[in-house]
Amino acid sequence: MAKMNLNEEEAAVIRKQFGDYMIGNSTDESMFLSEEMTMHTDGHTDSHADSHADAIQIEQAQS
Amino acid sequence: MRIEGRRYRDEWLPNSYPSKKFSDRFVRVSRTGKAIFLTEAEDAQINEFFMDGDLFKRLENTGHLITRDNSATVFSNLATWLKGTYEGPGLHIVVTTRRCNLDCTYCHMYPQPMDALTTENDLDLATIPYIARFIMSSPRPSLTVEFQGGEPFLNFPAMVQMFDEINGLNASVGKKINFSVTSNLMVANDEQLAYCYENKIQVAYSLNGPQPLHDLVRITRSGAGSHAVVMRRVDHIRSKFPGLLGSYPLCVITEGNMAQLNQMADYYFDLGFKELGLIHLKNLGNARGRVEFDVRKFVPHYFDLLDHIYNKNKLSENCYTERIAKIALQKILYPSNPLFVDWRNPIGYFSNCVIYDYDGEILPVDEARSLRDVFSLGNVRNTTYDELIRKRSSFDTLNLSIRDRDSICRECTYNPYCGVSPVLNYAKTGKLAPEPHVSDECILVLAVFDWLFKKLIEEDPIPLLKMVPEYISAVARQLTNRAETQQSQKPVVGTVSDHSTVQTINS
Numbered sequence: 001m002a003k004m005n006l007n008e009e010e011a012a013v014i015r016k017q018f019g020d021y022m023i024g025n026s027t028d029e030s031m032f033l034s035e036e037m038t039m040h041t042d043g044h045t046d047s048h049a050d051s052h053a054d055a056i057q058i059e060q061a062q063s
Numbered sequence: 064m065r066i067e068g069r070r071y072r073d074e075w076l077p078n079s080y081p082s083k084k085f086s087d088r089f090v091r092v093s094r095t096g097k098a099i100f101l102t103e104a105e106d107a108q109i110n111e112f113f114m115d116g117d118l119f120k121r122l123e124n125t126g127h128l129i130t131r132d133n134s135a136t137v138f139s140n141l142a143t144w145l146k147g148t149y150e151g152p153g154l155h156i157v158v159t160t161r162r163c164n165l166d167c168t169y170c171h172m173y174p175q176p177m178d179a180l181t182t183e184n185d186l187d188l189a190t191i192p193y194i195a196r197f198i199m200s201s202p203r204p205s206l207t208v209e210f211q212g213g214e215p216f217l218n219f220p221a222m223v224q225m226f227d228e229i230n231g232l233n234a235s236v237g238k239k240i241n242f243s244v245t246s247n248l249m250v251a252n253d254e255q256l257a258y259c260y261e262n263k264i265q266v267a268y269s270l271n272g273p274q275p276l277h278d279l280v281r282i283t284r285s286g287a288g289s290h291a292v293v294m295r296r297v298d299h300i301r302s303k304f305p306g307l308l309g310s311y312p313l314c315v316i317t318e319g320n321m322a323q324l325n326q327m328a329d330y331y332f333d334l335g336f337k338e339l340g341l342i343h344l345k346n347l348g349n350a351r352g353r354v355e356f357d358v359r360k361f362v363p364h365y366f367d368l369l370d371h372i373y374n375k376n377k378l379s380e381n382c383y384t385e386r387i388a389k390i391a392l393q394k395i396l397y398p399s400n401p402l403f404v405d406w407r408n409p410i411g412y413f414s415n416c417v418i419y420d421y422d423g424e425i426l427p428v429d430e431a432r433s434l435r436d437v438f439s440l441g442n443v444r445n446t447t448y449d450e451l452i453r454k455r456s457s458f459d460t461l462n463l464s465i466r467d468r469d470s471i472c473r474e475c476t477y478n479p480y481c482g483v484s485p486v487l488n489y490a491k492t493g494k495l496a497p498e499p500h501v502s503d504e505c506i507l508v509l510a511v512f513d514w515l516f517k518k519l520i521e522e523d524p525i526p527l528l529k530m531v532p533e534y535i536s537a538v539a540r541q542l543t544n545r546a547e548t549q550q551s552q553k554p555v556v557g558t559v560s561d562h563s564t565v566q567t568i569n570s
Contacts, residue, residue, distance in 0.1 A: 006380075006535075010542045011525050014535070018524050022100045024121035 070119035072112065075128040078137060082106050083476040083513075085520045093127045095140040096479045098395050100520065140398065144479070147402040147415060151201035151452075154404055154416040156209045156429050157194060157225055159218040160185045161421050164250050166284045169315050170349035172432050174213050176284060184213070186221045190423040193443040195228035197419070199236065200448030210244040210264075211429060213421075216251040226262060243267055243309075247281070248296040249289060253303065260304040270297070270312035272327040276320045280354065311338040318355040324368040332375070332383055337532070339372075339385040343503065346490045348433040358503040362510045369514060376526035384530040391511045392531045394480045395519075404428070406482035406504070410464035413457050419443060425451070427460050430486045437495075438486060460485045463496050471499040477512045481505065 006014070020026040065071060082089040082101065089106035092098050099122070108114045109122075122128040126137045147153070161184040163174035175184045198208060208229060210222050226242060233240055243265040251259075251266075259266060270293060271277040278288025300308055314327065324341075331339050344356035368385065375383050393401045404411030405428070412427035419425060423443040424435060431438035440446075440457055451457045463485040466472035472481065483497035483504045492501065499505050518527050528535050 006539050014538055024099045024125045
């Protein structure tokens with residue numbers, strides 16, 4: 001099970017970013033995930049392979 | 064008469080659905096799926112003679128208004144939101160047999176006994192090349208071929224031949240093709256599982272909670288439960304073929320188990336699963352008249368479950384999630400509508416998903432398998448992908464799901480997030496066109512988004528965002544990386560609470 005390891009400061013940054021995003025003040029919308037990462041949820045058999053694909057896409061998006 | 068700093072109604076077109084109030088905030092969702100929180104005074108200005116310049120800028124940036132300057136961006140965002148709708152079907156479900164060793168009370172098909180005639184219930188090997196050609200005609204570069212039954216392993220030769228046919232055709236094409244099979248795990252032998260393991264054919268399965276709940280519904284024809292056997296098979300397959308099974312089992316909710324959702328969540332959590340794969344009962348096939356489900360009774364239990372998971376995520380470093388809420392959050396957070404074929408506006412029938420029944424009959428979704436006389440699109444032996452994709456009538460069922468067709472839905476805050484099924488509506492009411500506040504999907508969508516937005520506005524969003532683990536782990540990892548980079552570059556440790564330290568996931 002993936003650990004988040006969010007400390008309080010990190011959680012505060014996410015809260016601030018999320019708040020800014022939701023009131024339309026975000027200058028950093030790509031924080032809310034790249035387009036490529038949205039394509040995995042396909043129908044009926046959400047699978048381990050799909051989860052693996054997510055991880056790869058996150059790494060690619062970050063590189 | 065124009066005043067500097069104000070913007071007027073000849074400068075914008077509205078591009079959002081009506082707002083909904085939560086506490087002191089108003090939620091508005093744009094036609095490209097973006098949600099925004101406004102104050103009452105801000106929300107009112109959308110329907111007034113002029114608007115403050117600052118608010119105009121915010122709504123222009125988010126695409127809630129279309130202006131001279133942002134129209135190209137808004138249309139680009141629209142294409143992104145609808146991505147996956149027009150690229151060709153991606154999910155191809157092949158039914159290898161109608162025969163099954165189980166006779167689950169909630170089955171949405173009409174499973175036939177194990178000893179039923181194979182000639183009348185199994186996919187004929189001679190039909191497979193037709194299906195393979197149809198599948199490979201989809202222009203989408205990435206395809207998923209899913210085997211369903213009955214119990215698909217009862218016609219294993221058909222799975223093997225389909226796998227070979229597809230790969231043969233793909234040799235000169237180079238599409239990315241994923242294979243999966245939905246099984247009850249009870250009849251597949253190790254030789255068959257090894258074949259799946261070697262060829263990366265993912266195995267999805269069902270586990271309907273702890274033994275007393277599972278054995279209420281997943282039974283043999285003599286009424287015996289299957290929980291003990293399934294658990295033994297799960298343990299065996301996990302140890303012998305690690306990674307072969309789907310990351311979490313699917314679980315159907317009926318009136319018989321909806322009051323035990325929290326206990327079921329804990330059961331899966333204790334077994335090590337990180338996601339709960341809930342599906343509500345569909346009034347189809349075996350289930351008709353045998354098992355009940357009332358979405359209005361389900362919703363209060365479901366809210367209890369979501370609170371239960373929220374509190375788990377609040378108290379734990381780990382992420383635990385539930386599939387319905389996760390997809391809903393993805394709709395709020397992502398620039399593209401998640402490609403979940405059953406929950407889109409428009410729904411993914413035939414545009415995203417094609418079913419090939421045991422005799423080659425083509426259907427727009429697997430739920431239509433027990434209603435073939437209404438929803439059949441033809442047969443692979445006498446029609447082609449090119450013929451069907453050009454026919455307006457191929458999209459008749461999909462068209463009925465488009466929510467701007469209905470005046471009530473045009474006034475719904477959550478219109479872009481909706482996903483109603485004409486097939487399920489027909490099964491429930493005898494009418495093809497889904498009706499707002501009658502359709503189970505409509506009722507559930509309204510309830511889920513109300514709950515999510517209330518939580519996002521009134522409480523700490525972090526435990527909720529942890530229900531999309533891919534999102535929060537990516538952000539957390541990035542924050543850690545940036546903190547480490549800062550630490551290595553500076554003699555004095557900086558703070559990550561500085562807004563500027565978080566750039567972009569893409570950077």
